Amino acid sequence: MDLYINGTSSISAFDSQHGLPLDNADRFTCTEPDYKSIIDPRQLRRMSRIMRMGLASAIKTLKVANVQVPQAVITATGLGCLEDTGNFLVKMCDPDNRMMNPTAFIQSIHNTMGGQIAMHLKSNCYNNTFTQDVLSFEHALLDTIMLLEEGTIESVLLGGIDELTVLKHELTSRLSKAQKESEGYYGQGEGSAFLSISGLMSSVKLEKLILSQHPNHSDISDYFSNHFALGEKTLILKGKNGGNRDEAYKLTEFILGTKPTIEYKKYCGDYPTSCAFATWLASEVLKQNVVFDAIPQPKHVLIYHAYPDRPHSLIHLSTC
Amino acid sequence: MKVFVAGMGVFTALGDNCAGNLSSLLGKRHGILASSRDIDTLMGDFPIAKIAYTNNELAAKAGISPSWPRTALLGVIAAQEAVASSGLDFTKYRSGFISGTTVGGMDSTENFFYSYSKNKSAGHISRIINHECGKISHLIAENIQATNFVTTLNTACSSAANAIAFAARMIKSGRLDIAVAGGTDAITAFTLNGFNTLLLLDDELNRPFDARRKGLNLGEGAGYLVLVSEEIARQNNCQILAELSGYANASDSFHQTALSDEGNGPYLAMECAIKMAGLSASVVGYINLHGTATPNNDLSEGNAILRLFPVKIPAISSTKSFTGHTLGASGGVEAVYSVLALINQTTLPNLRFEIPMPGTELFPETEARKIDLQNVLSNSFGFGGNCCSLLFSKV
Numbered sequence: 009m010d011l012y013i014n015g016t017s018s019i020s021a022f023d024s025q026h027g028l029p030l031d032n033a034d035r036f037t038c039t040e041p042d043y044k045s046i047i048d049p050r051q052l053r054r055m056s057r058i059m060r061m062g063l064a065s066a067i068k069t070l071k072v073a074n075v076q077v078p079q080a081v082i083t084a085t086g087l088g089c090l091e092d093t094g095n096f097l098v099k100m101c102d103p104d105n106r107m108m109n110p111t112a113f114i115q116s117i118h119n120t121m122g123g124q125i126a127m128h129l130k131s132n133c134y135n136n137t138f139t140q141d142v143l144s145f146e147h148a149l150l151d152t153i154m155l156l157e158e159g160t161i162e163s164v165l166l167g168g169i170d171e172l173t174v175l176k177h178e179l180t181s182r183l184s185k186a187q188k189e190s191e192g193y194y195g196q197g198e199g200s201a202f203l204s205i206s207g208l209m210s211s212v213k214l215e216k217l218i219l220s221q222h223p224n225h226s227d228i229s230d231y232f233s234n235h236f237a238l239g240e241k242t243l244i245l246k247g248k249n250g251g252n253r254d255e256a257y258k259l260t261e262f263i264l265g266t267k268p269t270i271e272y273k274k275y276c277g278d279y280p281t282s283c284a285f286a287t288w289l290a291s292e293v294l295k296q297n298v299v300f301d302a303i304p305q306p307k308h309v310l311i312y313h314a315y316p317d318r319p320h321s322l323i324h325l326s327t328c
Numbered sequence: 329m330k331v332f333v334a335g336m337g338v339f340t341a342l343g344d345n346c347a348g349n350l351s352s353l354l355g356k357r358h359g360i361l362a363s364s365r366d367i368d369t370l371m372g373d374f375p376i377a378k379i380a381y382t383n384n385e386l387a388a389k390a391g392i393s394p395s396w397p398r399t400a401l402l403g404v405i406a407a408q409e410a411v412a413s414s415g416l417d418f419t420k421y422r423s424g425f426i427s428g429t430t431v432g433g434m435d436s437t438e439n440f441f442y443s444y445s446k447n448k449s450a451g452h453i454s455r456i457i458n459h460e461c462g463k464i465s466h467l468i469a470e471n472i473q474a475t476n477f478v479t480t481l482n483t484a485c486s487s488a489a490n491a492i493a494f495a496a497r498m499i500k501s502g503r504l505d506i507a508v509a510g511g512t513d514a515i516t517a518f519t520l521n522g523f524n525t526l527l528l529l530d531d532e533l534n535r536p537f538d539a540r541r542k543g544l545n546l547g548e549g550a551g552y553l554v555l556v557s558e559e560i561a562r563q564n565n566c567q568i569l570a571e572l573s574g575y576a577n578a579s580d581s582f583h584q585t586a587l588s589d590e591g592n593g594p595y596l597a598m599e600c601a602i603k604m605a606g607l608s609a610s611v612v613g614y615i616n617l618h619g620t621a622t623p624n625n626d627l628s629e630g631n632a633i634l635r636l637f638p639v640k641i642p643a644i645s646s647t648k649s650f651t652g653h654t655l656g657a658s659g660g661v662e663a664v665y666s667v668l669a670l671i672n673q674t675t676l677p678n679l680r681f682e683i684p685m686p687g688t689e690l691f692p693e694t695e696a697r698k699i700d701l702q703n704v705l706s707n708s709f710g711f712g713g714n715c716c717s718l719l720f721s722k723v
Contacts, residue, residue, distance in 0.1 A: 117430060119714055133578070
């Protein structure tokens with residue numbers, strides 16, 4: 009079954025109108041829109057930052073895709089709602105000032121965004137939330153593909169969301185120091201990116217998702233070799249973060265070494281569901297809404313993630 | 329393609345395996361024996377269904393490192409039982425581990441925060457490395473060698489049920505041969521205090537579906553099924569415990585922490601699961617209720633049942649009156665209980681029920697009663713309106 013991306017929207021540190029953030033920033037914080045034009049201000053007041061980011065990009069995606077109510081809402085988040093989790097934890101662990109707030113607890117759970125989106129749409133649709141570290145988004149995409157292939161529904165709203173909080177930045181930095189993370193690390197990031205996916209033909213086709221299980225990831229290497237043999241204009245979006253974990257990319261260096269490549273985390277920072285941002289970026293590049301200087305306009309984008317001791321992933325998008 | 333249950337494992341305050349849990353259920357011995365103060369000395373006194381083992385004891389039992397978060401320790405013991413009971417050699421097949429959890433490594437994170445809140449540079453930072461829900465699944469999957477696909481779902485209290493449904497779809501679509509699916513959650517100070525701020529905890533033993541119910545008791549545990557395709561079952565001459573004949577996910581779409589009074593999400597989840605199996609509601613013999621004993625959940629679930637079964641209400645009971653609410657694990661624990669009910673052709677009791685909810689006239693089973701069971705429904709509903717029902721059929 010052929011699947012297409014009919015609409016996308018993203019909130020990230022990457023600003024396609026006003027240029028790109030500087031390389032090697034310490035952290036990548038989202039440039040947030042004026043939510044009042046997207047979400048009812050009465051609702052907005054009660055919403056945490058990650059909920060605002062998630063709901064706003066979900067609403068905009070559906071608008072772009074011209075879908076009123078999708079038949080499934082699938083979200084991915086590696087770390088969930090960190091601001092509220094942190095707030096509740098800090099208060100709970102301070103015996104002198106134990107003023108815990110039920111709202112923080114309610115909004116701390118990973119499916120908050122999925123539930124809020126369904127409530128906003130007043131929809132009784134399928135709703136699921138995946139949280140598998142750096143592969144959360146790919147697994148949510150897999151669920152999307154499976155649902156559409158099963159044929160019981162026709163459109164899916166899919167999103168990946170993670171937030172960077174002061175506490176997360178502090179603790180992760182401490183952890184990186186403890187684990188001796190290397191110098192070149194691009195920095196922590198955050199973002200919300202949503203996609204509307206269906207069988208309805210559009211200019212961006214979802215060609216393939218591979219989650220490689222093999223120790224040598226030969227299925228992904230073979231896919232790359234076969235693809236490049238066709239001689240199509242192709243851009244690689246690599247999930248390198250500049251740190252120690254990039255070792256895992258060496259396996260495919262012999263094929264990808266000379267190909268046009270963008271290390272996209274230079275623009276959004278490192279976070280578990282950054283692959284959702286990459287998929288949004290790939291779609292924007294294929295539609296020529298985002299143009300990278302010195303990179304020929306591609307017909308194909310291959311989004312590649314490699315991790316030590318974890319499955320590698322490949323998402324292939326194309327335009328006709 | 330059919331998906332069968334070829335093995336299962338469960339660990340709750342009732343016992344550390346299927347036989348122990350069943351014996352407590354049939355003998356009406358509940359596990360809500362500890363106090364919230366055993367977890368958090370600053371809290372009020374609320375009954376909880378805590379598993380009596382310490383983390384060190386759990387680690388020794390499972391043969392793994394005591395540095396694992398409690399959620400992973402509980403999960404690996406139930407998963408090991410599930411794998412062993414299936415008799416399958418996982419390394420010969422594409423085997424996956426699909427798990428639901430809501431707290432992940434929170435107990436270990438809390439330990440760090442108790443030090444950190446006093447002094448920002450204090451605390452062992454390594455204690456937070458397994459905080460993420462996904463890390464729990466990764467640890468367990470490696471231990472049971474089900475590593476061809478590992479993922480985690482967090483849809484609050486329906487997490488494990490959604491994990492089981494997703495695993496079945498992975499098998500049906502030919503992506504996996506075998507999946508260990510269910511969920512695990514430990515009791516933590518975070519969840520205890522969270523439910524307490526929401527005024528959802530009962531300071532006495534919970535009373536699901538009773539007119540005088542006041543709230544839930546928290547519990548902890550893990551429950552996993554080994555799901556296999558028809559072909560794998562045949563090749564290995566597997567013992568088939570049940571068929572997972574239907575499942576459905578629906579949003580209630582009413583409120584972040586409350587279900588609609590009429591139970592739209594619960595109704596749709598149950599109805600679609602039965603439809604998927606190609607059956608009519610009248611063939612459901614027993615429903616293992618979500619039945620948290622909060623005023624809202626039980627009324628909503630009760631109303632949905634009254635609408636879906638207008639002629640004859642099946643036998644119903646909430647085993648949370650034994651195990652407390654095991655949150656993200658409950659769908660896994662109760663899937664195991666549902667299959668146990670089916671195998672043993674028995675209903676499971678609902679403790680402490682005396683007076684039906686006004687206007688519903690729903691009478692849960694108060695004794696384990698031998699009945700002819702062909703199909704058992706297991707309900708799980710969560711915050712965010714995430715509803716999921718599973719249907720198990722006799723093979």
